[in-house]
Amino acid sequence: MKSRTLILIWLISLVLLSAIFIFKDQIKTELIPALSELTDKMNTDESTVGQNLPESIQENSSSAFDENFENQPLNYTLPTPGTPPVSYWRPPLYEAPWALTPFDHFYFTRPIAADEVNWPLADYRYGYFFPGTDIVHTGIDIGAPRGTPVYASASGKVVWAGYGLYYGNDDPDDPYGKAVTIAHDFSYNGDRLLTVYAHMDRVDVTVGQEVEAGTQLGIVGLTGFTTGPHLHFEVRLASNSFFRTRNPELWLTPPQGWGVLVGQLRKSDYNFINYQEVYVRNKDTNQTWMVRTYGPSSVNKDDFYQENLVLSDLPAGDYLLYFDYLDINYKHEVSIYPGAVSYFTFRENIGFKDKVPTLETPDAWNDMILTDDFLNNNSIKP
Numbered sequence: 395m396k397s398r399t400l401i402l403i404w405l406i407s408l409v410l411l412s413a414i415f416i417f418k419d420q421i422k423t424e425l426i427p428a429l430s431e432l433t434d435k436m437n438t439d440e441s442t443v444g445q446n447l448p449e450s451i452q453e454n455s456s457s458a459f460d461e462n463f464e465n466q467p468l469n470y471t472l473p474t475p476g477t478p479p480v481s482y483w484r485p486p487l488y489e490a491p492w493a494l495t496p497f498d499h500f501y502f503t504r505p506i507a508a509d510e511v512n513w514p515l516a517d518y519r520y521g522y523f524f525p526g527t528d529i530v531h532t533g534i535d536i537g538a539p540r541g542t543p544v545y546a547s548a549s550g551k552v553v554w555a556g557y558g559l560y561y562g563n564d565d566p567d568d569p570y571g572k573a574v575t576i577a578h579d580f581s582y583n584g585d586r587l588l589t590v591y592a593h594m595d596r597v598d599v600t601v602g603q604e605v606e607a608g609t610q611l612g613i614v615g616l617t618g619f620t621t622g623p624h625l626h627f628e629v630r631l632a633s634n635s636f637f638r639t640r641n642p643e644l645w646l647t648p649p650q651g652w653g654v655l656v657g658q659l660r661k662s663d664y665n666f667i668n669y670q671e672v673y674v675r676n677k678d679t680n681q682t683w684m685v686r687t688y689g690p691s692s693v694n695k696d697d698f699y700q701e702n703l704v705l706s707d708l709p710a711g712d713y714l715l716y717f718d719y720l721d722i723n724y725k726h727e728v729s730i731y732p733g734a735v736s737y738f739t740f741r742e743n744i745g746f747k748d749k750v751p752t753l754e755t756p757d758a759w760n761d762m763i764l765t766d767d768f769l770n771n772n773s774i775k776p
């Protein structure tokens with residue numbers, strides 16, 4: 395009896411060990427999906443792009459996050475990169491300032507040159523929250539190798555240069571690292587515009603210096619809370635404050651022929667739907683983007699659009715937008731136009747609407763009454 399039990403235990407152990415050996419790849423994938431996803435991406439990049447992402451992106455950021463960023467209002471850990479770009483080629487940008495309607499304000503050129511990747515990292519856009527925390531991202535991140543020149547997005551005066559943008563007093567532990575703020579020569583609705591450039595290894599300007607669009611401000615680096623070299627870029631309105639940011643994707647000129655999707659997702663009680671994953675698929679190419687709605691705090695919506703979702707750099711064309719919210723699958727067709735904003739609103743249990751608020755009544759959508767006709771045509775429920 396005793397020896398049979400021993401043999402049984404031995405057999406079970408053998409089966410378990412074999413199973414672990416045979417399925418180790420799947421186990422690895424399930425235990426550390428982010429890492430294996432990243433490995434896949436690195437491999438994909440080599441074949442499709444011919445150039446690897448910066449090495450430091452490979453670093454797993456979770457430990458640094460746990461140690462340093464718990465209960466911090468800011469987070470600059472570089473997340474697992476999103477869908478890698480299919481190609482590094484992009485159309486040239488519209489010349490700043492660019493605005494097809496009175497509501498648009500693409501006033502800034504990109505702070506990284508056009509022959510480099512100069513668009514936002516897809517997985518950590520403005521308003522994103524680090525999962526399970528209340529840490530918010532108040533800018534966009536542009537992945538770039540260390541040493542890449544950082545340029546002023548428009549003319550203005552340097553009002554901050556060096557450490558301490560968040561904590562003050564040249565604090566070398568400042569989450570922004572070595573940073574520059576420019577107060578621009580122009581304003582929006584009477585409020586001064588500012589832009590912030592953070593995590594630089596070197597700052598090349600001094601406070602009080604006048605700069606032009608394209609003046610080099612420093613180089614991309616690793617200072618502050620970051621695990622990989624990238625430029626953190628912010629747009630601020632009225633004052634040089636962490637609490638006065640706007641979504642930079644509404645302020646940087648689009649590539650020519652490309653447009654920007656802006657949306658607002660609300661529950662039936664009109665509260666905003668936070669952290670909602672929304673997919674946007676180009677009907678011609680099937681290329682698909684994922685964008686999340688903003689988290690609930692520290693980010694500011696555009697004065698006019700009152701959005702909680704922005705997805706810039708979309709080639710003009712027809713798209714299918716879809717997402718699951720509380721077990722219901724919603725779909726909506728959107729068209730992206732060259733150099734323009736395409737706007738939609740969604741309300742739970744009601745559906746979609748494409749019309750932007752009118753200039754005369756900027757918050758007219760608040761009283762939006764949707765007809766049955768509209769609802770039948772725009773809300774798809776299984």
Ligand SMILES: [Zn+2]
Pocket residue numbers: 469470531533534535625626627
């Ligand atoms: Zn950032």
